[in-house]
Amino acid sequence: MSILKKIVLVYVMVFSIFCFTGNIALAHLNKTILFVPHDNRPISFKQTADNIRDLGYEVLTPPEELLGNRTNPQGHPDELAEWVIDNAKKADSAVISADSMIYGSLVASRKHNLSVETAQQRAENFARIHEANPSLKLYVFASIMRTPQTSEASGSEDASYYAQYGTDIARYTALTDKKVQDGLNRSERKQMKMYEQNIPKEALEDWLGRRATNLEANKKLIDLTKKGDITYLALGCDDNAKYSQTNMERRELDDFAKSLGSSRYQSVAGIDEIGFVLLTRCVNNLQGDIPFVSVHYAKGTGANTIPAYSNEPIKDSIKTHVKMAGGLPVTSDKRANLVFMVNTNFDGTTGAANDLSNTYTPNENVLNFVQMVNTKVAEGKNVGIGDITFGNGSDNSLMITLYNQKLLDKINAYSGWNTPTNSTGYALAMGMCANYTDRVGILKMLEVRYLDDWLYQANIRQTVANKLNSMPGEGTYGDTKTRTVPAEELATKLLQEKIAQYDLATFDGQSYVKDTQVRFPWERMFEADFIFPQEEQINMESEQNPIEK
Incomplete structure (x- = not known):
């Protein structure tokens, strides 16, 4: 057999194997x-x-x-x-x-x-x-x-009496639990009797019965x-x-x-x-995969932070989320498929993202944290970030520092959404899913979190809320009613300005985000939906003109 024929034969064999394994991979994903x-x-x-x-x-x-x-x-x-x-x-x-x-x-x-x-x-x-x-x-x-923990925290999503008696119910049942776990002192026993007298019997029975x-x-x-x-x-x-x-x-x-x-x-x-x-x-x-996940925390309380809305240190929740997602916690970055980094306050407190304290000026803790992120990205690690310095939105100082360091399009996962454990669990899931897509796919997941958690929740939400009363019609933060459309229009305008300001539409394959529109599907300002007109048009054209296979 000539050398040329041997080369051709090897090429055919390699090509056949590639097609065969490729079809297996495609079939595997066709689930x-x-x-x-x-x-x-x-x-x-x-x-x-x-x-x-x-x-x-x-x-x-x-x-x-x-x-x-x-x-x-x-x-x-x-x-x-x-x-x-x-x-x-x-x-x-x-x-x-x-x-x-x-x-x-x-x-x-x-x-x-x-x-x-x-x-x-x-x-x-x-x-x-x-x-x-x-x-x-x-x-x-x-x-x-x-x-x-309070009547206000209920947000009208519990039984109607919780708006009046919720704080007392939470404190009464906290003492009930403490009595079981650790026992009560004399003062606490006295408080418990006071709550029993203050809370209507029918309200407590209804709540406990449900x-x-x-x-x-x-x-x-x-x-x-x-x-x-x-x-x-x-x-x-x-x-x-x-x-x-x-x-x-x-x-x-x-x-x-x-x-x-x-x-x-x-x-x-x-x-x-x-x-x-x-x-x-x-x-x-x-x-058929078990991703290995290593975890790092910002300096200070870090892993032992007990965030708002939780009963346990964040390290315990993250460990459980990793296992729940089908991963395995590891201590070495060398073996890790995902290096997960958690942004926490030095003192372990959790603020609210729409507070005035959520500024764009980074403190030493944030600068150190971003340096940790930068180092791992430079080492070629797949990095995910759980942002829990604040609840219900991003830490502005973290995001501006990531932007200035040109890291926003280099990481694999991010979330600063809703409660701290919501954020870390969601970001962990995103980081594992990033293993099965390319950089454009990763950026597509990241963009939504940047638009929602950072630009909207931590910034635009409060700006629009402050202007609601000047809009025609009726509506409040919790029920926008006839002010829904003007609120959406203002939020859309502000969002598009910030997308341009932070170059989010320049990321690879993400030009469609420049025309993003904001909607409030629950007619309240806490939840926002993000509509991408360019992407919807492309999908519509694809459905109308399917590619023949």
Whole structure:
């Protein structure tokens, strides 16, 4: 055989192997995941599902009208269950909110009037899903009902009496929990009696009765996991504290689920991030991968920070989130697929992103933290950032320093959204998903967080809120009513100006963000949706003129 023929033969063999393995990879990605969020908020629903779709997976989601929303938190759980059962055979894996399936939504889980029997019957639908597709990997998440620490923190998303008695209820049940864990001193026993006298009996009985129903529904989910109908169950502790009714119930549920082990069950501080975390676990399993994650903290309290809305040090929540997402915590950056870095206040406090204290002037702690990020990026590490110096938005001083150091388009994941544990869990999931896409795909995920967490939540939100009363019509921060459209228009104008100011549309493949529009789908200013007209036009043209294969 001539040398030329040998070269040609080797080329053909290599090309054939490449095509064969390429087809395997494409076939591997040609998987379908069914996803039911716990409501229709953009970050719970659309943004999370799109993150997974952009990795190459088909994501089946229910018709939006079946999900709970702001005006109808009860949703349509019976119709939703039938939709899931009908579509279960089409999916390889499913990530499903039990709050949607049982109560209608996360908010409805705090306000429902279901009997224990009805709640458990609806939970039994997960056995029907398993029966419809026994090979389906079924990942389920549910909430352990929250305990807002003040009436104001409730935000009208709990029973109506919480607006008047919520602070007393939270303090009373905190003492109840402290009595169990550590005992009470004389002063605390006296306070407990005072709260018992101040809180109307019917209000406390209603609140505790609803929690008892939820507790039994969660125990039913644990039983279904023990039976094998549910592959993996995650329970999230919505707004929580060291001493609280939520924490007391978490301990009881953890004990009830003890026989399952961490490979089939986990509870964690937080809830809104868990849909994305479990979708990431699903993707990691489909990919046959276990990402290694190392974690670093800003100086000071760092890993031992107990952030707002949580009952545990952030290091514990992050460790659980890593495992929940299908990863493995490691101590060496050398072995890590993701180097996760957590921005915390030196003293461990958590502020509010729309406070005046959230300035663009970095302190020494922030400068040191960004230097840590810069070093790891320069070493070629995949870096993710959980930004929890403030709750409900980014640390402006961190973001401007990342911008000045030209690092915004160099990292792989970022979140500073909602509660601190929401932020770290979401950023961890994003960082793991970044393993399965290219730089343009990573930037696409990052852009939404920069627009939402940084530009909108930490800045534009308060600016627009301050101008609401000068707008025509009626509306407030919590219910924009007829001022929704002018508020959206002002937010859109301010956002587009900041996108240009910080060059976000110049990142590779991200020119479409320059015309981003802001919407308030829940007609309140806390949640924002981001519409990309350029991208929508491209998608529309693709649907009208499909490429023949």
